Amino acid sequence: MIDVAPLVGPKHARSWLVVAMIVLALPSSSTATVPADLCTGNPCVVSGAHTVDPDSNLDFGSGTDLVFASNAVVSTSGVRLTARSITMQSGARISGDGTSCGDTELVATGGDVTMQGTGGSAARIQSTGGCPGTLTFDATGNVTIGNVNLHGTGYGQYNFGGTIFALAEGSITTTGTLKTDADGTFGASGQITLEGRTGVVVNGPIDGGSPYEGSHLAFTSFEGDIVINGDVDTSAGLEAAFNTFNASGSIVFAGRFLGLSKAGFGGYCGGGAFMSVEAGESVTLSGPMDLTSSGGSGCTGGHFFAQAGTTFTQLADGDFKSLGIGAYGSGGNFGVQAAGDVSLRDIDVGKDGFVDVATSGGAVQVLGLARGGASGIQGCDVFVAAAGKLDMRSTSGSFTSNSLVASESITIAGKVLSLSDNDLTLREGAPLITGQVLPPPSISTNPSLPDCRPGPSCTPGGSCGDGAVQCGEQCDDGAANGTPPSRCTATCTEIPPALRIPGGGTKPFDCPYEWSAELSTVAADGSGLPKIKQSCTDNDPACDFDPSVGRCRLHLWGCAAGADARLPCAATSVSAVQATAPKLTSSFPFEVAARQALDAALAAFAGGVVPGEVCSDRFDVDVAAGGRVLKLQTEAVNAGPKDIDKLELTCAP
Secondary structure, eight states: OOOOHHHHHHHHHHHHHHHHHHHHHSOOOEEESSGGGTOOTTTEEEOSEEEEOTTEEEEOOTTOEEEEOTTOEEEESSEEEEESEEEEOTTOEEEEOSSSOOOEEEEESSSOEEEOOOGGGSOEEEOOBSOOOEEEEEESSOEEEOEEEOOBOSSTTOOBOOEEEEEESSEEEEOSOEEOOBOSTTOBOOOEEEEESSEEEEOSOEEOOBSSBOOOEEEEESSSEEEEOSOEEOOBSSBOOEEEEEESSOEEEOSOEEOOEEOOBTTBOOBOOEEEEEESSOEEEOSOEEOOEESSBSOBOOEEEEEESSOEEEOTTOOEEOOBOSTTOBOOEEEEEESSOEEEOOEEOOTTOEEEEEESSSEEEEOSEEESSEEEEEEEEEEEOTTOEEEEOOOSSSOOEEEEEEEEEEEESSEEEESSEEEEEESSSOOEEOSEEESOOEEEEOTTSOOSSOSOSSBSSOOTTSSSOBTTOSOOOGGGTTSTTOOBOTTSOBOOOSOOBOOSSOGGGOOSEEEEEOOSSOOBOTTSOBOSEEEEETTOTTTOOOOOTTEEEEEEEEEESOOBTTTTBOOOOBSEEEEEESOTTOSOHHHHHHHHHHHHHHGGGTTOBOSSOEEOOOEEEEEEBTSOOEEEEEEEEOSSSOEEEEEEEEEEO
C-alpha cells in the first residue's frame, strides 16, 4: 500500500479520504452475463444499476414476464432481451454507450413490449454518441414506446443518428419523444420504422432533423390505421427525408409535420421531404405540413402524394406548404388520388409548383386558397366554393394554367386565376360560374369522360302510366297518375306542392301570380307567410335534386289566377305573365339558364288565365353552393295593379 499522506500533505490526505468514502457509499453496478444476473422469478423484476456484457443475448424464457422497475438503470453496448412480455416502468432506463454501434433488442414472444409513462416521465432508452446503433422492438402483442434518444454526436462533422425499428402483431403506440437526429456539418439522422399490424399511433414528438440528412420514416399498418398526433421534424440542411405511410385503414396527420431543406452545404439546397401516403380508406390532413426548401440556390420544394381508397380531407388547420425559395428555386408538388370526395383548403406550392388532384368516384371541393404554377383537378364534380381560390399565377416564366375536368358538373363560386389558360372540360353540359375566372375560360365537352353515376336517370322507351319514369317524364305513378294523393298528372308531369310563396307584392293584389317550390324548410315572416328569400342545403334530398356537390337543383312552379285567404285576395283573371329577372344578357351562365327555364314555364299562361288557379309545368334551376343569389322576378297583368313577384334562392354548402 502507498501512503498518500506524505505525498500530498495532511490537508489533501483528508480530501482523499472523503472522496474514498463517497465512492464507497455510491450504489455499485453489477455485471450481467446471464438472465439471473439481472433478476429471478416470474415476474422477473430488474431493479437498481446493472451493466450488461457487450452483445449479450439474455433469454428469460417464453413463460417469463420481464419487468424493469422505476429505479432500474441498465447500461449496455449491445444486448438482446427476450421474454414473454417486457415492461419498463416509468423512470426505468436502458443506456447504450453510443460509440460502439451496439444494438439493443427487446423481444416479447407471447405478449407486449411496454415502456410506461408519458412525456418526460416515460421510461427511457438512450444511446448518444458517434454511433448510437439500432433499437429494435419485436412483439407478438402490442408495442408502446416511451422516450428514445439515439442522438448522433461526438465525431466532429460526421455523425449518424441511431435507427429505431418496431414490429408488432398488435398495435404500436408512442407516448414519449423519439430522437434520431445528429450533429455536425454532415450529420445524418437515423431511420424510424414502425410496423403495427392493427395500427400505428404516434402521440409524442419525433425529432429527426439533422444538418445534412433528415430521418426517413416508414410507418405501416397492415390491418388498421395510422394516426400521427405528435409533431414531427424530418428536416435537413441538404436532403430532407423520404417518408412512406401505408395503411389498410385510414391515415391521419394531426400534428405539425416539418420536412424542410435548408442550405447546409456550399450554399446549395437539396429538396424538401418526399411524402408517400397510401391508405385503403381515408386520408386526413388536420395539422400543418411544411416541405419548403430555402436558404440557398436551386432549392426545390418537397413532394406530397396521397392515395386514398375513400376520401381525402384537408381540414382548416391542415395547411400545406412546399416552396422553393431562392435563386433558381421551384415549388413542390401536391398530389392526391382518391376514390371518394376530396376537400382542399390552403395549399401553397410556390412558383412553378403543381397541384394535381383526381377522384374516380366523388367530388373535388376547393374551400381555401390553392397557390402555385399549375393545377390539374378532375372528379365527378369540381366545386370552387365562394371562399375558394385556385391562384396559379406563381411562376419563373410566363405560362401558368388551371385545368378542371368533371364528368358531371363544374361549379365556380370563388376564383380561378392563371396567367395563361383556364380550361374547363365536362362530359356534357356547361359549367356553373358565379365567381371569377381570369383569363376567361376555354370551355369544352369530352363525351369519352367516365360516367361517375352509370345508368340512365330515366328509362328509354315505354309510355306514361307504366310506373317507370321514361325519358321526358317528370314522374310516373302508374295507374295512380292523375288521382289523389299522387302528385303525378295523367301526362306524367309533376303537380306542385301545396306551398305558395306570394312574392312580396301588395297583399290585396298579390294573388295573380305566386311561386311554388320543393323546400325542406320554409322561411316565413312573423305572420307565417313564406318569405321571398328561401334556401336549400347542398345535397339535401328534400330540396336538392341534383347529386352533384357544389350546387343545388331546385324544383319550381309558377301558379296564376288563384285565391289566397292568407293575404287575403280573391282569384282574378290574368291576361299575361312575363319574366323580368334574371336578364338573358347576364354574364353568369346559370342566370341565363334559369331565365330560359322560367320563360318556358310561363308559356303556360300565354293566352291568359280565367279565375281559378292554373300552375305551370315544373321547371328546374341551379344555384351554386355558397355562391351568388339567384333572383327571379315576374310581372303579372290583370285588371288591377300589376303583380310583381320576386323569389331569391340560395344554396348553403
